[in-house]
Amino acid sequence: MPLIVLIAALCGLRVFEVWVFADLSWGYIIALMVFAFVWFEFIEKLLGLDKKKQHKDLDKQRAARVKQAFDKRR
Template identity: 50%
Template sequence: MILIIPLVLFLILKLAGIWVFAEASWWWLVGGAVFAFVWFEFLERLFGLDAKKQDLHYDAIRKERVKRAFNQKNERKR
């Protein structure tokens, strides 16, 4: 996402003709888009960042489930 937002902003500024972005080459936008594609399709998997995000997601779900289970158990004892 950190790569996509600047690309979209660059595209908007280029199309609107604002400041130096109006005179910037289209190759900057194309190059950034190609880099973002390569990053998300290949490098992220290579470095294991996609699995890390998935692990963090499932870990948060597990912690919430455990928290709910202990809260229910404590409420029954009262």
């Protein structure tokens, strides 16, 4: 997510020609966009980072259900 924010900020600074970013090449920004695409589409899946968050969410839901079931018994 920070990568996407960085890309958006660089695009905004480049479009509005702010400070040194006015002379920044669009090639650098596009290269950053390509890197972000490759990261989120291929590398993240290859490393299993996309599933890790889903597993954490499922574990939290499971723990909440167990706690709720034990609280109802009492």
